[in-house]
Amino acid sequence: MDEPVLLTGANGRVGKAILRHLGDSFEWRLLDRAPLSAARRPEGIDEGDVYVADVTDREAVREAIAGCEAVIHLAGDPRPEAPWDSVLQNNIDGTQTMFEAAVEAGVEKFAFASSNHAVGAYETESRTPEMYRPEDDYRLDGTELPRPSNLYGVSKATGEVLGRYYHDHHDLSVVNVRIGNLTEGHPPIDYERGQAMWLSYRDCAHLFERCVLADYDYEIVYGISDNDRKYYSIDRAREVLGYDPQDNSAEWDGKEHVDGER
Numbered sequence: 707m708d709e710p711v712l713l714t715g716a717n718g719r720v721g722k723a724i725l726r727h728l729g730d731s732f733e734w735r736l737l738d739r740a741p742l743s744a745a746r747r748p749e750g751i752d753e754g755d756v757y758v759a760d761v762t763d764r765e766a767v768r769e770a771i772a773g774c775e776a777v778i779h780l781a782g783d784p785r786p787e788a789p790w791d792s793v794l795q796n797n798i799d800g801t802q803t804m805f806e807a808a809v810e811a812g813v814e815k816f817a818f819a820s821s822n823h824a825v826g827a828y829e830t831e832s833r834t835p836e837m838y839r840p841e842d843d844y845r846l847d848g849t850e851l852p853r854p855s856n857l858y859g860v861s862k863a864t865g866e867v868l869g870r871y872y873h874d875h876h877d878l879s880v881v882n883v884r885i886g887n888l889t890e891g892h893p894p895i896d897y898e899r900g901q902a903m904w905l906s907y908r909d910c911a912h913l914f915e916r917c918v919l920a921d922y923d924y925e926i927v928y929g930i931s932d933n934d935r936k937y938y939s940i941d942r943a944r945e946v947l948g949y950d951p952q953d954n955s956a957e958w959d960g961k962e963h964v965d966g967e968r
């Protein structure tokens with residue numbers, strides 16, 4: 707990838723995982739409405755490539771995206787309990803602004819941070835907690851219709867549909883990553899569901915690296931590590947993106963791993 711990659715929401719947890727492991731891999735443009743601390747900014751990124759802006763600000767987004775070849779769009783309200791006003795503005799309007807600007811700027815690839823909450827209602831009373839356990843073979847694979855858990859999940863499903871529209875009508879390559887539960891250092895403790903959809907920091911970074919480098923049309927993939935417990939298939943991410951996760955919540959050794967690991 708010769709041209710810059712725009713990372714929105716760079717100041718958040720997913721942004722941290724990506725920049726920790728891929729800081730040197732691309733020429734980055736970083737955008738977040740909160741200022742990025744110097745410690746979080748990878749070496750070699752100068753002030754001019756860091757944008758403190760809201761993703762609903764069309765002019766600011768146009769400026770940040772100009773000349774970029776790919777976008778990783780993370781910015782948004784990540785709270786499962788977020789109210790409608792917030793997801794409407796930050797997640798739906800913000801994502802539409804990003805897609806529109808991407809098309810206008812001639813961006814080739816767009817990776818959208820979708821969520822497990824776009825499909826949370828598949829976790830019915832009759833399927834849980836068995837579906838969270840290693841011996842259970844129930845799998846969602848990305849071909850199913852959204853069944854959101856909450857209004858936040860509705861906003862993520864809407865982002866996926868916006869991507870479908872911009873792919874079909876403007877030929878943008880779009881990949882929606884339904885991220886599971888990103889937790890730093892170790893899988894969630896005493897939380898079977900979270901362990902089943904754990905995504906380690908290094909697998910997260912690797913997955914988004916593949917979203918920038920692989921060739922695809924329109925895809926929905928699950929973003930989890932290769933956990934023994936899983937109810938999301940990662941086959942599509944392996945096949946289309948070349949995703950090759952290294953971590954598995956079943957192998958947690960009881961120690962925290964930071965600074966370059968997990």
Ligand SMILES: NC(=O)C1=CN([C@@H]2O[C@H](COP(=O)(O)OP(=O)(O)OC[C@H]3O[C@@H](n4cnc5c(N)ncnc54)[C@H](O)[C@@H]3O)[C@@H](O)[C@H]2O)C=CC1
Pocket residue numbers: 714715716717718719720721737738739740759760761762779780781782783784785795796800819820821822884885886887888889
């Ligand atoms: N952390 C996780 O386990 C999961 C995260 N996701 C999605 O991944 C994305 C990133 O999530 P996290 O890093 O965990 O959240 P976070 O809250 O740590 O980071 C989000 C970042 O986006 C910025 N932001 C929010 N609204 C903005 C706006 N309107 N304009 C510009 N910047 C804005 C915030 O300042 C923040 O730095 C979100 O879209 C979230 O829905 C999806 C599934 C799981």
Ligand SMILES: O=C1O[C@H](COP(=O)(O)O)[C@@H](O)[C@H](O)[C@H]1O
Pocket residue numbers: 783784785786821822823885886887888900
């Ligand atoms: O989409 C998201 O999902 C994760 C995991 O969901 P949870 O229901 O297990 O908490 C959540 O932590 C994150 O904040 C959210 O953006």
